[in-house]
Amino acid sequence: CCFKRRCKWINIKQNLSKRRTPWEKSNQWPIVGKLMNFTDGLFITFEGIDGSGKSTQSQLLYDALNDLGISAILTREPGGSIGAEIIRSLLVSGDTDRWSAETEILLFTAARRDHLEKTIQPALTKNQIVICDRFVDSTRVYQGVARADLRQTVDELHSIIIKKEPDITFIIDTDPEKSLTRGLARNSGEDRFEEFGLEFQKKLRNGFSELSKTEKSRCHLINGMRSKEEVSNDILNIVKDYTK
Ligand code: ADP
């Protein structure tokens, strides 16, 4: 049910159970020591069109870090804190014309501010790795490019209210037709953005692809049209490289 789904995400999964100490596993994956040395945490985001596999890949990365005994949390947007989950329910359901693009920018940013204050920043301060399913790049592309031509508004508001960019962003690139079918098949009742249709998803795909070119230092465009395992391996290798 909707409540259970919300709780799943509010009750952020904290990896505190160190099944093996990092140094015990460091032979298998030498980055462990380095990841443990981050002093300001590490902020990793997943982006892409609806149904592209972001949640799947966020979970697989979280599980891989968990297996290595690395302290990480898994969270999502819109949502990830009690207040932000309430705002989420306003945004993801109802008619497509329920909100204008401008109102959406304000609502997503309000939710993001609460999420940052209550969940993301406290975890980073504790030197944890934060894995977040969507962040400001979604607003840049959904509201800034696909819904309307408002990229500058998104960036200006972000620079005043949020002032935080991810360290690493994985953009999962997939075929809009397949992803839309997969997304709608979930029957989640949270399909307001899927209801904008295939042309909208195509615009989103282009928007994310353009963004990856302008934010080269942190954005990695990942071919998501492969098996879950293949995609996940690429992501793990990039996280490893990042820490070299
Ligand atoms: P998103 O979070 O981007 O909306 P999900 O991770 O929820 O996407 O994936 C949407 C659906 O597609 C789910 O049913 C999931 O199991 C499936 N899926 C995810 N990645 C793949 C993949 N690489 N190949 C085939 N199906 C996938």
Ligand code: TYD
């Ligand atoms: P999500 O649950 O991640 O959707 P999906 O699993 O289908 O990818 O996100 C909910 C919807 O909110 C999604 O359609 C994208 C949209 N969204 C925006 O339009 N702007 C934003 O800033 C964010 C974070 C999400």
